[in-house]
Amino acid sequence: MSYFVTNEKKLRHALQTRASRDNEVYIETSGLAAGAQLHIEFYDILGKKVMQEAFENSITNIISLASMPQGLYLYKIYDLQGVLVTDHLIIIRE
Numbered sequence: 001m002s003y004f005v006t007n008e009k010k011l012r013h014a015l016q017t018r019a020s021r022d023n024e025v026y027i028e029t030s031g032l033a034a035g036a037q038l039h040i041e042f043y044d045i046l047g048k049k050v051m052q053e054a055f056e057n058s059i060t061n062i063i064s065l066a067s068m069p070q071g072l073y074l075y076k077i078y079d080l081q082g083v084l085v086t087d088h089l090i091i092i093r094e
Contacts, residue, residue: 019089023066032057036079043074
């Protein structure tokens with residue numbers, strides 16, 4: 001079993017992120033153009049980039065975290081104009 005602990009909160013530019021127990025993080029957007037190019041980057045606690053992914057904006061975007069080991073991560077979501085949000089995520093696997 002895997003699960004994630006993160007703060008579900010409303011973010012700038014009408015972005016919401018929430019983690020799930022099925023190795024995914026959901027990014028929900030409103031107010032951003034459909035099809036806009038977005039990027040997400042994950043960093044470990046030492047600041048090393050461990051994952052990055054580009055995706056086209058839709059109402060709900062799903063990013064798989066199945067390949068990431070247990071730990072504390074910082075992430076940022078950005079578009080061509082700059083960073084939209086930064087936050088943290090804890091992955092706990094049992």
